[in-house]
Each structure stands twice: as structure tokens, then as C-alpha cells.
Amino acid sequence: MTGLDLLAKTGSRGLFIGGQWRESSTGSRFEVRDPADESVITDVADGSTDDATAALDAAVAAQTDWAATPPRDRGEILRRSFEAIMDQADDFAELISLEMGKTLAEAKGEVTYGAEFFRWFAEEAVRIHGRWMQAPAGGSRLLTIRKPVGPCLFITPWNFPLAMGTRKIGPAIAAGCTMIVKPAELTPLTMLALAHVLTEAGLPGGVLNIVTTHNSKALSATLMADERLRKVSFTGSTPVGKVIVRQSADELQRVSMELGGNAPFIVFQDADVAAAVDGAMIAKMRNMGEACTAANRFLVHESVSREFAELLGQRMGSLRTGRGQSAGTDVGPLINADAVESVGQLVTDALQDGAELVTGGEAPDGPGHFYSPTVLLGVPAQARIVNEEIFGPVAPITTFSSDDEAIALANATEYGLASYVYTRDLARTIKVAEALQFGMVGVNTGLVSNPAAPFGGVKASGFGREGGFEGIDEYLDTTYVAIPG
Ligand code: NAD
Secondary structure (H helix, E strand, O other): OOHHHHHHOOOOOOEEEOOEEEOOOOOOEEEEEOOOOOOEEEEEEOOOHHHHHHHHHHHHHHHHHHHHOOHHHHHHHHHHHHHHHHHOHHHHHHHHHHHHOOOHHHHHHHHHHHHHHHHHHHHHHHHOOOOEEEOOOOOOEEEEEEEEOOOEEEEOOOOOOOHHHHHHHHHHHHHOOOEEEEOOOOOOHHHHHHHHHHHHOOOOOOOEEEOOOOOHHHHHHHHHOOOOOOEEEEEOOHHHHHHHHHHHHHHOOEEEEEOOOOEEEEEOOOOOHHHHHHHHHHHHHHHHHOOOOOEEEEEEEOOOHHHHHHHHHHHHHOOOEOOOOOOOOOEOOOOOHHHHHHHHHHHHHHHHOOOEEEEOOOOOOOOOOOOOOEEEEOOOOOOHHHHOOOOOOEEEEEEEOOHHHHHHHHHOOOOOOEEEEEOOOHHHHHHHHHHOOOOEEEEOOOOOOOOOOOEOOOHHHEEOOEOOOHHHHHHEEEEEEEEOO
């Protein structure tokens, strides 16, 4: 079996609506390309706004029965799907690697991470409960009931084709919501394979609908103008997130926003520098730097900055770039030519602003969208690369001389998703974690993502949480029932 065989199992590369695979109403299709050599992998149906409405019709038709399905049954579908994904983990990894570019090892990591949302929410499905209490003044009872919010729209990005879907689909299934998923047009294949797994695991038709399209804007505008849609969960860039929040105003849909990041990675003078470099390799290079949690700015105390830069430069400089599916590849291609251009421009600007090139700084000649792992030292805090999401394998290092300066530099961004701190001092850890304006703080670790933890941001990184005990709340409404005593 290969990743493409997994796709062939669906019997279609069409839309999945009401439990059936079908072509787009216009009959049109669009191509999906391999970022390692720009060749066409396959094509998929290009869903229209009529198809989007048909998907919502199916989700609405399935909602009442699905909400009434016992929580244990909903959970068991997730549990069986978790097991099926893990049984086919190598094939899922290959499919992800093929369409997105990441190495097989990284893709396998995504499969484990992505599947785990199904296991976690299989267990949460049976723990949805309200409360029963006496009114403070005595007499009446206050009862609360938790109910599914109703049909949802999920829009996902290309960087984690499986996990960005399962973090929404898992809790929605657990809560009893039906849904329409619109995967990124650059990486739509994994989501089709996932629909097949969920169907085989017993998910009733209409609960999950998938509409692939190259025109996400028209799809979301059509669906969000429909009062039957009750919730939108979006993962992607901040500018598009703002558009969707504005669109949600007309029908007052509930919204969850997982948006961009600009994670600081702070290394204090008392840190274990070798451990900080290990953590930096993960925080920077996971997904070739194409992650919202990617360390975007290395803030390093001036007394250890040269040591940190040299060690990180050696590690980054020894990485081998290549096709994600080839043995020996450490770093795959970026997603497309625009990404290479944008990363290259940020590096050029930083060098013009006075940064020192420690390693990398090149885009090898094609084919494929590669950029060499790069380390820059002495990057001024006002450089563009420190203030914009890089989304590539570049580590800019800026120095600081006091805790207060480090905290001020870290918080000097519109974003507030992940942050990382390396120190061996407990008092400093607590002080800094409390002062950082970020939804997540990794202490002496380069990896914060965990399906059992609440993932999400503040400020321009959005609102709402995915995973953890909090993740299911995004899909539940509360009804309060007053009972006179
Ligand atoms: P993007 O915003 O361009 O696209 C995300 C999704 O939105 C895609 O499915 C796309 O088709 C769709 N889309 C684009 N324009 C739209 C519009 N006008 N209306 C409706 N839908 C639209 O982002 P991307 O380039 O796919 O992903 C990278 C971004 O995602 C980065 O900013 C990254 O930080 C962010 N991200 C955030 C998280 C998180 O959990 N916070 C996770 C992964 C990625």
C-alpha cells in the first residue's frame, strides 16, 4: 500500500456529501501538485457554491438524529477511527508527505498527533454534563444542559493536512455536531482519505461532509450567509480570520479562530545552552518552520548568544534538504514558490539591516521549492523578519541584557500564540510565564502541542481552544432550566 492507494480506497476524489462521493455540480476539477518537483499528483473536484449548500442541507438533515445518538456510540466511532488511522499510519504519512512536502518522519509525527485527537475526544464524548444546584436563596433548583451547537463549517490550512482537521472533527463528533470541512486547496487529499476512515468506522451519512474547492471565499460567504450554519472554526492566517469574523456577524455564528503566530524563543543566561539548541531545532524546524507555533524570534541573553548561534548554526547547517519521501532527507520543500520568495526576501532585508549570516541564506536552484536552513545573528528588533511570520527554516537571533528587556521584546508583537523559555531558575520561570502575553508557554521544551492540552492564542492569534478539556466547549451551548422548589 502507498499513500495514493489509501486515497484510491475512497473510490473517488470527489466531494463527500450526505455519505456519498460525487462530482462537483459544475463538473470542474483542480490539480494538486507535489511541492518537491511541482509535478501533478492528481486532481480533485472543484466544489461550487451549490455544492456547499448541498453539503449544508445534508449536515442540517443529519443534525437531530446525530445529536440524539448516545455519546458512547459517538465516542466509539472516534475510537475505531483512531485505531484505523494508526493501523494505516505509514500510508497516511506518505499521503501527507506527498501533498505537503514534509519528511516521512515528520508526517508520521503528524499522524500520531492528529489521530490522538480522536482518541482524546472519544473519551470526552461520555463526559459531557451539566449541573444541578440549589439557588443561593434556597427554594428553586438551577439545572444546566449542554447541547451541540449545530452544523459547523471547518476551514483548515495546508501545513498539517490531517491534524488541523482532526482537532475540529474530533470534538464536533464527540459533542454531537454535524459539519462541513473545507480543506486547503494545496493539500486536500488527506481529508478525503480521512472521510473514508470515519465512514468505515460507522459515521452516519451527513455528519461529515467534505467540499474541496479552489474558491474558499465563495464557499464560506455562501455558507455563512445561511442561518442554518451555527458555528465556524477557522485555522489559517490572521487577515483571512478577520474576514471570517466579520462575515459571522450577519447570522451571529459562533467562531473559533486559530490564527498566525510570532513565537519568541527566549534563552536566559542560566539556561542549559545545549538543551536550548535541542529545543530550538524542534521549535524552529518542525514542519520546515511552516507551523503557527514555530519559533519565529530567538531572544538570547548577550552572554550566551554567540555560543547559542554557533551551536545552532552547526546543527542547522548539517541538515539535508530533499524530497520528503526520500531516505536521508531532514528538511522537505516549502509549500510553493511564493513561500520561497517571501522567506528569501525576509533574509535579504535582515542582512541589509545589519544581521550576520551564520549559515544558509540560499534558495537552491529548482525544481522544487527549497530553502536552506538559515541562522542569523544580531538581528535588530525592528527588522521585518522579527515582526512577521517567517513560515520557513530561518532562525533570527536578537540579543537582550535583562529579564525585563526579554519580556518586553517577546510581547512586542500583535500575535500571542506559542512562546518558549529556557532557564533553570524557578522564580524566573514563573515571573516570565506570567508576564508573557501568549496562549502557550513551553518551559525548557521546544514542543507545546499536545491533544490533551488547550491549544490556542490571544490577540491577533485568535480565540478559542482546541484539544484538552476546553476543546469540546467550542461545540456545546448551555441551556439553563429554572425549576421552582
Ligand atoms: P490561509 O489563511 O491563506 O488559508 C487557510 C484556509 O482558509 C485555506 O483553507 C484557504 O483556502 C482558506 N481561505 C483563504 N482565503 C479565504 C477567504 N477569503 N475566505 C474563506 N476562506 C479562505 O492560511 P494558510 O496559508 O493556508 O496557512 C498558514 C497560516 O495558518 C499561517 O498564518 C499559520 O500561522 C496559520 N496556522 C495557524 C494555526 C493555529 O492553530 N493557530 C495552525 C496552523 C496554521
